Amino acid sequence: xxxxxxxxxxxxxxxxxxxxxxxxxxxxxxxxxxxxxxxxxxxxxxxxxxxxxxxxxxxxxxxxxxxxxxxxxxxxxxxxxxxxxxxxxxxxxxxxxxxxxxxxxxxxxxxxxxxxxxxxxxxxxxxxxxxxxxxxxxxxxxxxxxxxxxxxxxxxxxxxxxxxxxxxxxxxxxxxxxxxxxxxxxxxxxxxxxxxxxxxxxxxxxxxxxxxxxxx
Amino acid sequence: xxxxxxxxxxxxxxxxxxxxxxxxxxxxxxxxxxxxxxxxxxxxxxxxxxxxxxxxxxxxxxxxxxxxxxxxxxxxxxxxxxxxxxxxxxxxxxxxxxxxxxxxxxxxxxxxxxxxxxxxxxxxxxxxxxxxxxxxxxxxxxxxxxxxxxxxxxxxxxxxxxxxxxxxxxxxxxxxxxxxxxxxxxxxxxxxxxxxxxxxxxxxxxxxxxxxxxxxxxxxxxxxxxxxxxxxxxxxxxxxxxxxxxxxxxxxxxxxxxxxxxxxxxxxxxxxxxxxxxxxxxxxxxxxxxxxxxxxxxxxxxxxxxxxxxxxxxxxxxxxxxxxxxxxxxxxxxxxxxxxxxxxxxxxxxxxxxxxxxxxxxxxxxxxxxxxxxxxxxxxxxxxxxxxxxxxxxxxxxxxxxxxxxxxxxxxxxxxxxxxxxxxxxxxxxxxxxxxxxxxxxxxxxxxxxxxxxxxxxxxxxxxxxxxxxxxxxxxxxxxxxxx
Numbered sequence: 011x012x013x014x015x016x017x018x019x020x021x022x023x024x025x026x027x028x029x030x031x032x033x034x035x036x037x038x039x040x041x042x043x044x045x046x047x048x049x050x051x052x053x054x055x056x057x058x059x060x061x062x063x064x065x066x067x068x069x070x071x072x073x074x075x076x077x078x079x080x081x082x083x084x085x086x087x088x089x090x091x092x093x094x095x096x097x098x099x100x101x102x103x104x105x106x107x108x109x110x111x112x113x114x115x116x117x118x119x120x121x122x123x124x125x126x127x128x129x130x131x132x133x134x135x136x137x138x139x140x141x142x143x144x145x146x147x148x149x150x151x152x153x154x155x156x157x158x159x160x161x162x163x164x165x166x167x168x169x170x171x172x173x174x175x176x177x178x179x180x181x182x183x184x185x186x187x188x189x190x191x192x193x194x195x196x197x198x199x200x201x202x203x204x205x206x207x208x209x210x211x212x213x214x215x216x217x218x219x220x221x222x223x224x225x226x
Numbered sequence: 227x228x229x230x231x232x233x234x235x236x237x238x239x240x241x242x243x244x245x246x247x248x249x250x251x252x253x254x255x256x257x258x259x260x261x262x263x264x265x266x267x268x269x270x271x272x273x274x275x276x277x278x279x280x281x282x283x284x285x286x287x288x289x290x291x292x293x294x295x296x297x298x299x300x301x302x303x304x305x306x307x308x309x310x311x312x313x314x315x316x317x318x319x320x321x322x323x324x325x326x327x328x329x330x331x332x333x334x335x336x337x338x339x340x341x342x343x344x345x346x347x348x349x350x351x352x353x354x355x356x357x358x359x360x361x362x363x364x365x366x367x368x369x370x371x372x373x374x375x376x377x378x379x380x381x382x383x384x385x386x387x388x389x390x391x392x393x394x395x396x397x398x399x400x401x402x403x404x405x406x407x408x409x410x411x412x413x414x415x416x417x418x419x420x421x422x423x424x425x426x427x428x429x430x431x432x433x434x435x436x437x438x439x440x441x442x443x444x445x446x447x448x449x450x451x452x453x454x455x456x457x458x459x460x461x462x463x464x465x466x467x468x469x470x471x472x473x474x475x476x477x478x479x480x481x482x483x484x485x486x487x488x489x490x491x492x493x494x495x496x497x498x499x500x501x502x503x504x505x506x507x508x509x510x511x512x513x514x515x516x517x518x519x520x521x522x523x524x525x526x527x528x529x530x531x532x533x534x535x536x537x538x539x540x541x542x543x544x545x546x547x548x549x550x551x552x553x554x555x556x557x558x559x560x561x562x563x564x565x566x567x568x569x570x571x572x573x574x575x576x577x578x579x580x581x582x583x584x585x586x587x588x589x590x591x592x593x594x595x596x597x598x599x600x601x602x603x604x605x606x607x608x609x610x611x612x613x614x615x616x617x618x619x620x621x622x623x624x625x626x627x628x629x630x631x632x633x634x635x636x637x638x639x640x641x642x643x644x645x646x647x648x649x650x651x652x653x654x655x656x657x658x659x660x661x662x663x664x665x666x667x668x669x670x671x672x673x674x675x676x677x678x679x680x681x682x683x684x685x686x687x688x689x690x691x692x693x694x695x696x697x698x699x700x701x702x703x704x705x706x707x708x709x710x
Contacts, residue, residue, distance in 0.1 A: 223384060
């Protein structure tokens with residue numbers, strides 16, 4: 011069963027890398043949804059295989075909220091704002107995908123050196139995949155132009171952190187997990203509202219062009 | 227349970243009022259009333275703990291008032307009450323100007339302010355790293371609508387940066403929290419724990435490499451929220467673009483709560499070393515020192531009135547972080563108390579000045595002494611308090627921070643702190659003298675200057691009296707002599 015969890019985690023990281031190579035915002039949202047569903051299914055695997063694992067209804071809530079609710083909401087925002095592609099800033103999109111692959115290798119190295127330092131940190135695929143997702147999310151936030159892509163990058167990062175929590179601690183206490191989930195949902199909603207406002211005032215949602223305050 | 231209901235009731239009723247009451251004038255008065263009631267209830271609950279009559283008041287499982295939390299609760303509630311009372315005058319004045327704020331925007335502002343105060347109080351109360359993270363993220367989400375208030379291009383840009391930078395920073399704190407939880411699973415308590423009390427008890431058994439890594443991530447995350455250099459980039463933008471009462475709460479209350487989270491974590495770290503100052507303390511002291519020096523350099527070249535005070539807040543955050551690193555909660559609170567009152571006064575006054583002169587650029591604000599002598603005197607007094615000039619208590623707290631650093635032989639820290647403090651005093655003095663002297667460009671257009679200076683004057687007179695009596699306050703209430 012645990013082998014299955016590691017496979018799913020690696021698959022989630024690979025979908026994250028696909029996402030970083032994706033120019034179309036809508037496809038990036040779909041890939042994010044698949045990645046989140048994979049991460050949530052790992053919670054299922056753990057709760058089925060170990061009785062100490064997170065409760066089944068938590069993983070169900072995560073799937074519904076993060077893998078279905080958020081992509082629907084973001085898809086609706088994208089449709090309303092009529093944005094299609096994000097050409098990327100600082101790095102061309104294909105190159106940022108290659109950087110993500112390199113970061114995946116770095117994650118393996120980091121996970122094993124953590125294992126060496128702490129002696130208890132599992133260097134297996136799960137830790138590698140979760141660190142890689144955090145890196146991919148950060149890179150996505152830094153190398154994209156659109157405000158909506160920054161939200162997707164943030165969510166990918168959050169997926170990586172959630173996966174690390176599952177992998178290293180078999181899930182945090184239920185009430186904490188629910189609170190974190192609530193905060194993440196609220197953050198996405200508020201960010202969505204502000205994205206609409208950016209579009210209204212600036213006629214675009216390119217955050218690299220929000221530089222009015224730098225000149226002060 | 228009763229005290230919990232008592233504490234939350236005024237805030238919830240305040241939020242409900244903001245949703246139901248359509249007349250913003252009535253709403254402003256009601257809000258101020260709820261905020262003062264909240265302060266009164268907080269003082270009744272927290273004063274016995276801070277005076278040492280009761281060791282701790284438990285409100286709910288995982289939420290309790292301990293001595294340090296009780297001081298900060300009262301401070302947060304005072305700043306909130308002052309800011310909310312002033313915001314009534316602020317919005318009345320704002321309505322005379324173009325573009326006039328919409329009534330729905332003001333109601334949203336009041337509703338979010340209530341929940342924002344609620345979240346900040348939760349940060350101070352919780353004994354659980356998970357709840358701590360949730361509350362801190364909630365403060366970001368609930369204060370973003372406050373920064374967003376004016377809906378101008380600059381305000382939207384500042385809100386976006388605030389939301390994204392702080393959320394990413396706090397995401398790292400979540401990573402850190404998970405690592406600390408993982409480190410606690412290698413103790414006799416195999417299920418692990420997030421409770422701070424349990425973590426302190428288990429400290430010698432924690433897997434230290436994992437805990438240390440978790441601590442670094444949490445420090446990064448909460449440090450972003452506190453505006454520690456080089457993670458401060460959101461702070462001047464958000465403080466400058468928020469309406470004045472919101473800036474006062476961000477600077478006077480929110481920064482303290484973020485530092486409070488770091489202080490809680492540091493207690494666990496020092497318990498890992500049997501109370502001796504170690505890795506975490508050194509990290510806090512050095513990051514604090516670097517923050518003071520960097521902020522003082524930024525202070526020299528400033529063009530915006532509120533950005534000036536924002537950088538001065540960063541400098542004070544550095545000093546508070548050093549106090550936290552020195553392991554003295556009393557010193558941390560004394561610096562926070564003086565900074566919060568002074569900075570709330572400065573931001574509220576700056577709001578008045580900006581409304582009166584119609585400009586937020588330092589190059590266009592001159593002759594404040596001619597425009598309004600009352601504001602001029604208050605501005606000088608508050609600027610002195612913010613930069614640590616006697617007779618204000620911040621002088622004493624800065625002196626004690628330096629002497630505590632000397633006791634542990636940190637001469638380089640003392641040298642850097644002294645240069646930073648002096649440089650920021652010189653920079654602020656030059657900027658303030660330019661504001662005060664000269665001739666105003668136009669006669670001010672402020673309807674009720676007396677009402678507008680009510681809260682700043684009250685805050686400054688409290689701070690002045692406190693400064694004169696700090697000696698007794700320090701030894702009797704804060705026990706700083708013993709803590710060092």
